[in-house]
Amino acid sequence: MRAAGxxxxxxxxxxxxxxIDAPDYQAWSAADLAAVAARAAISDAMARRDLxxxxxxxxxxxxxxxxxxxQPIFGASxxxxxxxxxxxxxxxxxxxxxxxxxxxxxxxxxxxxxxVAAGEFDLVLLCGAExxxxxxxxxxxxxxxxxxxxxxxxxxxxxxxLRAFQDPLAERHGVVxxxxxxxxxxxxxxxxxxxxxxxxxxxxGRLFAPLAAVARTNSAAAWDVxxxxxxxxxxxxxxxxxxxxxxxxxxxxxxxxxxxxAVVIASQxxxxxxxxxxDRRVYLxxxxxxxxKPLLSRPDLSxxxxxxxxxxxxxxxxxxxxxxxxxFDFYSxxxxxxxxxxxxxxxxxxDDPRKLSVVGGLPYFGGPGNNYSMHAIAAxxxxxxxxPGKAGFVGANGGFLSKYSAGVYSTIPRPWRNWSSTSxxxxxxxxxxxPLLDGYDGPGTVETASVLHVRGAPxxxxxxxxxxxxxxxxxxxxxxxxxxxxxxxxxxxxGWPVTVARSEEGLNLFVFGDG
Numbered sequence: 001m002r003a004a005g006x007x008x009x010x011x012x013x014x015x016x017x018x019x020i021d022a023p024d025y026q027a028w029s030a031a032d033l034a035a036v037a038a039r040a041a042i043s044d045a046m047a048r049r050d051l052x053x054x055x056x057x058x059x060x061x062x063x064x065x066x067x068x069x070x071q072p073i074f075g076a077s078x079x080x081x082x083x084x085x086x087x088x089x090x091x092x093x094x095x096x097x098x099x100x101x102x103x104x105x106x107x108x109x110x111x112x113x114x115x116v117a118a119g120e121f122d123l124v125l126l127c128g129a130e131x132x133x134x135x136x137x138x139x140x141x142x143x144x145x146x147x148x149x150x151x152x153x154x155x156x157x158x159x160x161x162l163r164a165f166q167d168p169l170a171e172r173h174g175v176v177x178x179x180x181x182x183x184x185x186x187x188x189x190x191x192x193x194x195x196x197x198x199x200x201x202x203x204x205g206r207l208f209a210p211l212a213a214v215a216r217t218n219s220a221a222a223w224d225v226x227x228x229x230x231x232x233x234x235x236x237x238x239x240x241x242x243x244x245x246x247x248x249x250x251x252x253x254x255x256x257x258x259x260x261x262a263v264v265i266a267s268q269x270x271x272x273x274x275x276x277x278x279d280r281r282v283y284l285x286x287x288x289x290x291x292x293k294p295l296l297s298r299p300d301l302s303x304x305x306x307x308x309x310x311x312x313x314x315x316x317x318x319x320x321x322x323x324x325x326x327x328f329d330f331y332s333x334x335x336x337x338x339x340x341x342x343x344x345x346x347x348x349x350x351d352d353p354r355k356l357s358v359v360g361g362l363p364y365f366g367g368p369g370n371n372y373s374m375h376a377i378a379a380x381x382x383x384x385x386x387x388p389g390k391a392g393f394v395g396a397n398g399g400f401l402s403k404y405s406a407g408v409y410s411t412i413p414r415p416w417r418n419w420s421s422t423s424x425x426x427x428x429x430x431x432x433x434x435p436l437l438d439g440y441d442g443p444g445t446v447e448t449a450s451v452l453h454v455r456g457a458p459x460x461x462x463x464x465x466x467x468x469x470x471x472x473x474x475x476x477x478x479x480x481x482x483x484x485x486x487x488x489x490x491x492x493x494x495g496w497p498v499t500v501a502r503s504e505e506g507l508n509l510f511v512f513g514d515g
């Protein structure tokens with residue numbers, strides 16, 4: 001354990017939003033939004049002295065453009081952390097540009113709490129933002145923006161590092177974007193629970209409707225605050241089109257937003273020196289992280305043991321059980337990301353009175369790229385200040401249930417302890433991967449399936465199945481095979497027989513029955 005003087009403590013949090021339909025819409029860039037949130041976080045500390053000049057490290061999450069997931073059609077900063085620092089009028093001696101993934105905000109908070117505890121830094125600003133809505137809105141209107149910047153200065157650029165999220169065989173068969181990957185896992189979970197499609201849809205609606213209600217209570221910071229019932233979320237309509245079975249639009253993360261969030265971490269000594277009151281301070285009591293096997297190599301497609309293990313470890317390290325936690329925020333890009341941990345691991349109910357999100361979830365509060373969980377932490381801190389001694393949990397997820405980072409927070413002072421996830425990861429890695437065929441010709445049985453829709457129209461069916469010998473394969477519908485796509489969409493095909501043939505292009509193509 002570390003001496004009390006170097007114990008890291010969160011002293012300030014802030015958020016920003018720039019809605020395109022608001023009277024005061026600014027068309028801010030991501031760097032602008034992050035800077036606005038950072039100023040709010042600095043002010044939130046309520047220090048007796050201006051703490052900005054004492055910031056010795058600035059750390060940012062990665063925008064979707066920086067990660068290669070969006071095209072920078074209007075340009076972007078080539079040093080995102082230093083662009084934000086310039087707006088704040090500060091020159092930290094160190095700058096860090098984090099890797100991609102929704103797990104990164106909690107990862108960065110955990111890491112820089114460790115580094116503050118080690119005496120490497122005294123005062124760290126973490127922030128991030130997305131301006132995807134402004135970029136797409138301007139492009140649709142034919143307007144030109146210039147978000148290009150070269151602020152100069154040293155930065156540790158960690159790169160997008162999306163390799164851990166990639167499964168080349170799955171990608172070759174059309175499992176590229178998040179909705180189809182999560183849909184395959186979601187339908188596998190339904191199969192594991194033995195639920196019908198209708199019953200499972202109702203379960204997803206009941207799970208996410210309370211999140212939408214929470215978003216309405218956060219109207220000042222949320223992107224949108226619609227009044228959705230559980231039925232509204234799962235009933236397909238022109239305004240709630242299909243994305244990937246079993247997901248209509250309202251069950252999917254909304255990344256087209258303009259939002260920023262920031263967190264300030266200080267050592268206990270520096271917080272004292274700056275005059276930050278004890279009742280402004282929140283401590284990280286436990287944390288853990290873990291990485292899952294690639295999608296097709298997972299023995300159980302319906303779950304992420306890595307996410308469950310990381311969440312369980314974070315609570316154990318904080319000395320708590322789920323019933324002792326007052327406030328949660330489970331990453332909610334899709335229903336299974338919540339249910340995998342909240343329900344299947346922690347045993348919570350869909351309508352738990354503590355709520356499963358402190359801000360309102362990615363589809364409703366808003367899903368600003370990799371930075372959503374920074375908003376969760378920024379919202380959790382004031383909640384805990386109002387409930388001294390209570391604990392809050394944040395679970396941050398990246399990829400296709402690929403990486404999970406969990407943190408447990410409280411206002412109770414506690415000497416710092418570093419928590420390593422090395423042995424936790426080793427246990428997960430020791431579990432044998434599911435044997436997998438790259439190419440396959442022959443019969444099989446559907447383990448899980450989904451249909452990808454484009455603008456509401458079915459475009460491609462994908463199945464993951466097992467051979468008679470128990471090996472796993474992936475296959476997609478033949479180009480133009482509308483009948484197979486429709487059959488997959490209109491029926492519960494899990495457990496159905498299929499015949500797979502290898503194409504000249506190296507794809508496994510399936511039809512139902514004996515071909």
